[in-house]
Amino acid sequence: MSKSAYHDSGRSYVTGDAEYIDDRPLVQGEVFVDVFYSPVAHGKIRSLDVSACLAMPEVLAVYTHKDLKHNLWGSIFHDQVFLAEDRVQFVGEPIAVIAATKRDVFHTAKSKIKLEIEELEPTLDLQKAIDTKFFIGPLRTIQRGDADAALKAAVHKLKGDIEIAGQEHFYLESQASIAYPKEDDQIEIHSSSQHPTEVQHLVAEALGLRHHQVVCVVKRMGGAFGGKESQAAPFAVFAALVAQKLKRPARVILTKDDDMIMTGKRNPFKNFFEVAFDNSGKITALKAELFSDGGAYADLSTAIMERAMLHLDNAYFIPNFKVAGQVCKTHTPPNTAFRGFGGPKGVATIESIIEDIAVFLKKDSLEIRKINTYQKDQTTPYGQKIEDNVLPQLFADIEKQTQYKQWRKDIETHNSGNHSTYRGLSVTAVKFGISFTTRFLNQGSALVNVHMDGSIQVSTGATEMGQGVNIKIAQVVAECFSIPIDDVKVMTTSTEKIPNTSATAASSGSDINCQAALTAAQTIRERIAKVAKAVLSRPKEWRISPKRMAW
The missing domain is CATH 3.30.365.10 (Aldehyde oxidase/xanthine dehydrogenase, molybdopterin binding domain)
Structure with missing residues (x-):
């Protein structure tokens, strides 16, 4: 490693x-x-x-x-x-x-x-599906505090929507x-x-x-x-x-x-929001409705919607928070998983809202982000405590190391005297949750075969699609046995060797399958160590010659 x-x-x-x-x-x-x-x-x-x-x-x-x-x-x-x-x-x-x-x-x-x-x-348009309540699955909600009351008492409010199109894989x-x-x-x-x-x-x-x-x-x-x-x-x-x-x-x-x-694509989304904030730009409430285009059948769209909802706060503490998510049906190919699995839709929505607040208050959007960033021991709207939080320090370090304020002045100078090209600048954070929200899927198994010549074959449930999961597994096993990586071969994935696997997805393939391989390798290494100890503790004349040993 x-x-x-x-x-x-x-x-x-x-x-x-x-x-x-x-x-x-x-x-x-x-x-x-x-x-x-x-x-x-x-x-x-x-x-x-x-x-x-x-x-x-x-x-x-x-x-x-x-x-x-x-x-x-x-x-x-x-x-x-x-x-x-x-x-x-x-x-x-x-x-x-x-x-x-x-x-x-x-x-x-x-x-x-x-x-x-x-x-x-046919219903081919997401807005038509919203208007006619042509839905797949039930409405989902996440709520903390009283967003409606906070919006009524707000110093400032903004209301709007954001449309995010799908993409072909x-x-x-x-x-x-x-x-x-x-x-x-x-x-x-x-x-x-x-x-x-x-x-x-x-x-x-x-x-x-x-x-x-x-x-x-x-x-x-x-x-x-x-x-x-x-x-x-x-x-x-x-x-x-x-x-x-x-x-x-x-x-x-x-x-x-x-x-x-x-085949289906990334789910298009149309998200409606109402946000409350004070004169400093601190968000006091957010109320949002997320609608996704699931296509003709459910596929994975309900799970994708849940992840979009779980990422709507992104890197920011919002005391009064209410989001509802609904998958819509259209007569198009069933949309499906795509890198980020809904997370980018939630992140893009709150980041767009922050830019809107900055424009409204005539402030730099970085200042709005810094004042709303999660602080130590705060919790998300879904009850997760934010631990090992380095976000505030990251924002501060990036602002200083990039000379952000001078960069911002240079851009404003350029834009004020130029009517053909415009420049922009923004710094955003991403809080992204890896692993499956259906938690029992966060499991894996591995088969490690140690051969008589000391070479090793490893089988897991991971599938290689160019991301390099196999070489990571090989590195972990080689490190465990203290052998060259060329002595480890990760074998073709097969349900005959590794059954009942989870998909290689949710940014978890390396974590799950490397840990499974490591657990198996450590078990075998401990057994080998016991045998080696027993052999090496024998009287010298009973020992096997080192020349006949393969490690």
Whole structure:
């Protein structure tokens, strides 16, 4: 841990040797899989005719929801279907799965499917969903003090809203899975997924199998950013369905266009606020309503909303605080996890409010931030005590070390004499909560194998997506055993070795899995130490020659 280490796959990334899902060589009898999806945002399916598609010699089969044993899933609420039944709720919603011997026939094959849909009026706008109360899940609230009373007694008040749009993940490797049928009705899935356990469980349930009949393997992902925490699972189900039915390996690799059409994005938010403050800029009350666009199904949006609410205070003590959060439904792809998982929406809202207060009072926004920053032993609106608080000192140090005040004067001078370019300056803090708010998910396990030559293999539930979690785990284990890092190999993640894992998400993958590996390594090291002590305490003539020992 005292020495930096190169990313364990850095060289293979550069040379092209790093293996992703579609780099796996084709095997005997392998077939290709694609998805026929809805061309409309909302409608009732009146008829589906796949006969012309099946007549193509390259097309082996077309499967619908009727071919699945179980067609309902969801990471929090089980409200989403794998394959549409009698209605569709977003453009890109899967309706049928096509298996073919060649990839290049899918465009033609999908064009031959005759789909009759009675189009219904879609809700595509977040504001419309708010106005019509088109919601997913219950209203959530966090409250401290009496925000309404404090607003009535306020010296100053401001009211407004902030809209924050969503973003596409644009991971370089699209959603991808390969399913291999094994003996005794087993399925082995290789998936580009942050959550191999969820893939394992959903494949088993959709196909009518037990969990122990399915193994999910994740070597690495070509990017994910939250977009493969939940939404990799349906595509694994589609590959597994074909593999089970045809008894042949099946590969589904989405094109980037199809991936962007079919999968969800970062949740757009529209947040309304009313804030009370005094002449110094100290906030006395904040009342806010947060609305997010969840898309057509819940996915992870309710948890994302909770995290946005938990970050609305950001780095600032607000004595009277009331926030309500509501996920809205629209006829768009179900939105999902994205870096920050809702936290940035809460942070951006309060930081925008602070800028508004600064403009209203004609003060520097840094002064507003400093006067409201959490102090020692204060608590958040959700009851967490702020410990080891260095925020006030950080603000002071940054202001001094950057010569902030002089910088501010220089910018004002520039802006007063320049009408073509304007400059700005702001200093903000971020209080970001790592780990899962569903606390039982904050657990991990590890398997550490020490071989006779002293080399070590480590398996955990962490999934590598370029962030370097594997090299961190290797560093921890190497440090524990006092051996070179090259003597430690972190193995491919597999539910066969490490079951019932949490997703690699919530900025917790390294903490959880490094600690699990360390706990396992320390246990083995203690056992080795006991054996070594027993051996070395024997009479000299009974000892094994050091030349025959491997450490």
